[in-house]
Amino acid sequence: MHNFTHGDKTVSFTVLSGEVVSSEKISETRVTSTGGVQVNGNDGDVTPVRISSVSIINHEIWVKTPDGIEHDVKLRGMDIPLRTGQEISLISALKKDGSPLHTILQNHTASKRWVLRDASALNTELELSPFNWKTVLIVLGLCIAGLATAGLGFLAAAGYFFYAWYRGAQRKKLLISDLNAYIETLDNRVASREQAPSPVQAESSVQAEISFQAESPAPTQSPAETESPALNSDSVRRALSRNL
Template sequence: MHKFTHGDLTVDFTVLSGEVVGSEKMSETHITSTGGNGQVNSLGQSVALQINTVLVVNHEFWIKTADGIEHDIHLRGLDIPLRSGQDISLISAVSNDGKTVLHTHLQNQTSAKTYQIRDGKALNTELELSPFRWKPLLIAFVLWVGIGFVSGVLGFLVGAGYYIYQCVKGSKRKKLLITALDSFLAQLNQRVESQYHAPQPAQAQAPDQPEVQAPTQPAAVTSINVRKALSRNG
């Protein structure tokens, strides 16, 4: 688990690495139409019927990790080339409640290619990292009403000025968050790639053992050897 921290905000990231053991792609066709049916434009001219076709690719594949478990992955609207036997790594962000997993990068180590699925801006929106703040709006309203008893125009200017100031601060804070997210993703992506290409530690070798001489087998006893021995002893 990799942790991104920005101020009081924390987002967890996971890396799933393994071998592709299956890949399937299915397409959805969405057809929409505009115009026709007697519709006219601002000049009173009839609008011709236009048919728009959108093809959406649903990609499903399986990653088998080192522990032998196969993980089912779904990608919608992305057509990433994958085939069985390739080694890949999938980087994903996890919501605080653990119910939402958003994929950010897919590294195909076999083909030496990296595909970006989401960037910092997309993560900020989908994870709602910069939600709308109601407090500045309420304070601006209180200022407007409070000062409005003395001067309606002054109350409006003070309230509006405060709210605009808070919106500018919020916009800067959001940009800094997205920049920090993009930087973190780039570093994490590089770290995962470096770990894959890092040299594997050499296997430990047993120390050299002294050579053991095989025991000498006694010569085979034959009748000739017996006669020679008896002749020497006679």
């Protein structure tokens, strides 16, 4: 049970979630006729006869909740495509006698959503903004006082009437806005709760470590300098003997 509170007004909402086990639609046809009435009492003058027909679809759904209980849901004048096995959620507002006013139908299997009643329709059917008879009594009293005040009471009555009408319209507008926001929040909450979480598979990435060894080239060694042979007396004599 979910409760919406605005001032001294409280509206209870219920959420029915489960699997559709049966969906049946029955068409109801209403035929009406007009005309065929005599004109001026003359039998020869008769208004033309007009026949019109209206077809109304009555949709009956059986919903099985997770606890195994099957619930009967009747939707009048609504053609909603449903089939057996689909998962749905039905948000409904409760009247004072406990009868439901179906508001939103979600088909989780088909990812579709239907608004059956908006906040303005609920405000009218639940009588959340009734006619204020107190305003009528005050205006009537001012009008009576106007008879003794040379018309000043009539001006006061007109001013008070428009003031009360404006205040009432603003309160009604605010109530419908808050009710619409509450229904949207409840709708999103039901949709997120019924949405199956997608499995997440965490894969560990294997990182291969590759070490690069930079080989520095061996330092080039300068060739050793050839040492000049030492000059001594023996080498000088051998050189002179070759020349001689």
